[in-house]
Amino acid sequence: GQQLNQSPQSMFIQEGEDVSMNCTSSSIFNTWLWYKQDPGEGPVLLIALYKAGELTSNGRLTAQFGITRKDSFLNISASIPSDVGIYFCAGEPGATSGTYKYIFGTGTRLKVLA
Amino acid sequence: DTGVSQNPRHKITKRGQNVTFRCDPISEHNRLYWYRQTLGQGPEFLTYFQNEAQLEKSRLLSDRFSAERPKGSFSTLEIQRTEQGDSAMYLCASRPPGARSPLHFGNGTRLTVT
Numbered sequence: 001g002q003q004l005n006q007s008p009q010s011m012f013i014q015e016g017e018d019v020s021m022n023c024t025s026s027s028i029f030n031t032w033l034w035y036k037q038d039p040g041e042g043p044v045l046l047i048a049l050y051k052a053g054e055l056t057s058n059g060r061l062t063a064q065f066g067i068t069r070k071d072s073f074l075n076i077s078a079s080i081p082s083d084v085g086i087y088f089c090a091g092e093p094g095a096t097s098g099t100y101k102y103i104f105g106t107g108t109r110l111k112v113l114a
Numbered sequence: 115d116t117g118v119s120q121n122p123r124h125k126i127t128k129r130g131q132n133v134t135f136r137c138d139p140i141s142e143h144n145r146l147y148w149y150r151q152t153l154g155q156g157p158e159f160l161t162y163f164q165n166e167a168q169l170e171k172s173r174l175l176s177d178r179f180s181a182e183r184p185k186g187s188f189s190t191l192e193i194q195r196t197e198q199g200d201s202a203m204y205l206c207a208s209r210p211p212g213a214r215s216p217l218h219f220g221n222g223t224r225l226t227v228t
Contacts (some may be wrong), residue, residue: 003156033216042118042205042219043157050214089157094213100161101147101170102217 006089006105014113019076019109023089030094032072033102034063035088047086048073081112116140118220120206127196134192137224139208146189147217148181149205150174157205163189196227208226 005024013019023032031050035043045059049065049072056063062075072089090107119138127133136160139146145164149157160179161171165186175181178196193200203224207217 003158006156031214031216035219040221040224042120042207042221045216045218048216050225090156099170100145100164100213101159104149105161106198107154 010109029091120220137206143208
């Protein structure tokens with residue numbers, strides 16, 4: 001099935017460092033979501049973005065809906081060990097294409113070294 | 115606050131057997147989605163319902179797969195004549211009414227076909 005491109009694929013960082021990851025699509029989306037998934041669990045919603053250019057924060061997390069509507073970015077500031085996990089983006093074309101399913105990215109695996 | 119509930123959490127079956135999974139969405143959510151996730155990949159869309167109507171199905175959903183949502187509440191996903199390639203995490207998500215709203219996931223059912 002179709003998946004969005006996420007970058008980087010994985011990253012090791014030191015505790016306290018900031019993290020940036022992004023997600024790109026070849027088509028336009030109306031909604032972007034960011035999730036975190038721990039092993040053996042379902043994805044947990046972090047941030048939802050509904051408007052091009054929108055910048056939204058949730059604690060130490062900040063996400064942006066790209067102006068072109070084909071990309072999105074997630075930043076984590078001052079990382080802590082519990083930030084470890086897999087981060088997924090998801091985009092929905094919405095009314096522009098007549099489908100209301102979310103397409104997910106390939107994931108960014110984050111490991112934080114204490 | 116009751117989230118999305120999936121049962122069973124784990125299922126081990128022999129090749130050729132039929133299996134059925136259940137999903138109970140968040141009560142006020144009218145839309146319900148099924149995704150499949152294999153190791154190292156993001157969730158892949160299978161199908162979704164709005165109330166009891168199945169509105170979209172992925173090509174990933176072969177004729178051995180069938181999903182139902184008979185009364186617009188809980189949903190079942192059945193796989194007939196299971197194959198080893200069906201081994202995956204099957205995730206259910208629900209979504210409230212409205213064009214721009216996020217998915218809320220359950221913790222999934224891990225299927226292992228031996």
